[in-house]
Amino acid sequence: MKHVALPILLFCLIACGCSDTPVSSAxxxxxTHCPIMKEGIDPELTVEWKGKEVGFCCPPCLDEWKxxxxxxxxxxxxxxxxxxxxxxxxxxxxxxx
Numbered sequence: 784m785k786h787v788a789l790p791i792l793l794f795c796l797i798a799c800g801c802s803d804t805p806v807s808s809a810x811x812x813x814x815t816h817c818p819i820m821k822e823g824i825d826p827e828l829t830v831e832w833k834g835k836e837v838g839f840c841c842p843p844c845l846d847e848w849k850x851x852x853x854x855x856x857x858x859x860x861x862x863x864x865x866x867x868x869x870x871x872x873x874x875x876x877x878x879x880x
Contacts, residue, residue, distance in 0.1 A: 812838035814867075818859035819844035821866040832856065 817824050817840035824838030830845060831837075833853075837860070839845045848856065 812836045816863040816867045818863045819847050
C-alpha cells in the first residue's frame with residue numbers, strides 16, 4: 784500500500800502545480816489599496832490579472848478595471864501602491880499596533 788500512496792501523492796502535487804485555474808485569493812492579493820479608488824480592499828473581491836490576484840474595494844471599481852487596458856491597469860496599481868506607502872505610521876504609544 785505504501786508503494787501506491789507515494790506515486791499518487793506525487794501526481795497530485797504535480798497536477799495541482801500545473802493547473803490553469805486562477806490563483807485563489809487564499810494565496811494572497813498583490814495590492815492593499817484599490818487601484819481605482821485607492822481605498823482599502825475587500826480580499827474577497829478580486830480578479831486574476833497576469834497570473835496574480837488584484838483586490839478591489841467595491842463592485843463598481845471592478846467593473847471600471849475591466850474597461851481599462853493593461854497600461855492603465857499597471858499605472859493604477861502603481862498609484863495605489865504609492866498611496867499605501869504614504870499611509871501614516873501609528874504614533875509611538877498610541878496603543879495602535
